[in-house]
Structures are given as C-alpha cells and as structure tokens.
Amino acid sequence: MIKELINGKTTACVASTDRGLLYGDGLFETIAVIDGTLRHWPRHLSRLQAGCDRLGIPAVDGRELAHECQALAGNAARAVLKVIVTRGSGGRGYRVPEKTVATRIVQLHDWPVFPPVCAETGVAVRVCKTRLGDNPALAGIKHLNRLEQVLARQEWSDPDIMEGLLLDAAGYLIEGTMSNLFLLRDETLLTPDLHRCGVAGIMRTRVLELSEQLAIDAHIRPVEMKDLREADEIFICNSLIGIWPVIAVDSSEYEKGVVTARLQNLLDSCPDTGNSWRT
Secondary structure, eight states: OOEEEETTBSOOOOOTTBHHHHHOOEEEEEEEEETTEETTHHHHHHHHHHHHHHHTOOOOOHHHHHHHHHHHHTTOSEEEEEEEEEOOBOOSSSSOOSSOOOEEEEEEEEOOOOOTHHHHTOEEEEEEEEEEOOOTTTTBSOBSOOHHHHHHHTTOOOTTEEEEEEEETTSOEEEESSSEEEEEETTEEEEEOOSSSSBOOHHHHHHHHHHHHTTOOEEEEOBOHHHHHTOSEEEEEETTTEEEEEEEETTEEOOOOHHHHHHHHHHHHOOOGGGOBOO
C-alpha cells in the first residue's frame, strides 16, 4: 500500500483545480531509500529546486520537505520515495495566477524487484518509435509532463525487454524511458547531450564523477545511432537500478565490458553516502 503525505498531512486528497493535475505544471523526484536513508538527497533537492526556479514555482523549503520525507521513510529498509511539487491550485486557463501556494506530495512505494541478472549479466533493450520533442526550456529538469515516456512504454510487452531507448526529432539518441544512456566507443565514454530534451539524471551525474575517478575519458555530446551500433559497451542507469549493462539492442548483441564492470564496482564501494540525508 502507498503511504503518502500531502502538504505534510496524512490525506489522499488533492484539489481538482491543482495545476499539476490540470496541466502537468510541476516536478517530481524518485529517491531510493536504504535503511531509512534518503540516498542522494542533496542532489535530488537541488534538481527539484532548480526545476522550480525554471518553471517559476515558489521554492520549496528543503528542510521541511526533508522532514516530511523522513517521516514516511524513516523506518523503511528498502523503498522508493516519490516527491511531487506542483504550482498548486489556480483556476481555469494557462495563465499563472499572481499568487499560488505550491502543493507538496510525498509518497512511499515498495521497492521494485529486479532480477539479479539485470545488473550482473545485463539487459535487452529496444529503440522506440516514439520521439522526444525539442524544448530547451524544459530540458534537463524532471517535470510532470511524461506522455512521451508513457507512449513509448506502450510499444512493447515482452518481459525480456527491460527498457526502451528514445531519440529526438532529429534522430539523435537521448535517453531511456526511465534511464540515462552511456556507451563506450574508441575507449571513450559517451552520454547524450541533453540541452534540447531529456532528463539529467542523478545517477548520470554520479557516473560521470566515477569515470573521472577511474581516469576514464568521458564526453557529453550528440550521440547518433551509428555510435550505438559501433559501441564496444553500452549501459543504462538511474537512481534505483544503479548501472545495468546492455547486452542487446533490438537484434544487435553486445557484451558486458570491463569499463561497465569497473564503474559498477566503484559505485557499489562508494555509494555516495555523503549525499544522503537522515535525521
């Protein structure tokens, strides 16, 4: 059962006039909870506050929000915390009212059960037909408008396919429906440029930091399908799954590589506890 707080209160009611419901006018974060600790909390809060600033939503009180999160997650051994911030209620029409009070929703979900082979051996993914639209104003932030991902996820039902890769309108690879994408080509780690669309994931940033520790040359740049086809290693990542090697993209097969394994091992040994939060 989902446990949740709305504006700090135990209730399951959100106003029907809330702009998050009416227009997707808001943001969210998905946070791993391990032994009551909110993993990467400062990073999640920073991205959430940056998103609020980008959308012109009044900044949330980070301390207040952290305490609400801890109130739900404090006793959880392993769970998923979802934080949603909307602009609040504002009546009909796109124009933003002069005064709005943001809505805070904090939900605690069960930890998803993934087969161990996903991280150990690797996963099969597919390239989706659904394309991401360009919108630099929203690129990078985790806003509530996820219809492109919803449409893409409807493209397959095969349980052996664990993720779908998304391209932009120009045909460049951007991300997975729930993950960020990395590939190794010519001894260089590549991850797509997200200045026009896509979500700048917390684990994406962590992987770039880990690659620097391992002295692995890493670049953020436009990634083409040719890069994917000629890649020596491919992996996907997010805050819940960590790093998953990709061993198949549609009909093309790959192997879990040494660089992916090194990054996994370093991530496991350096879980970034300094960027977690607990009372």
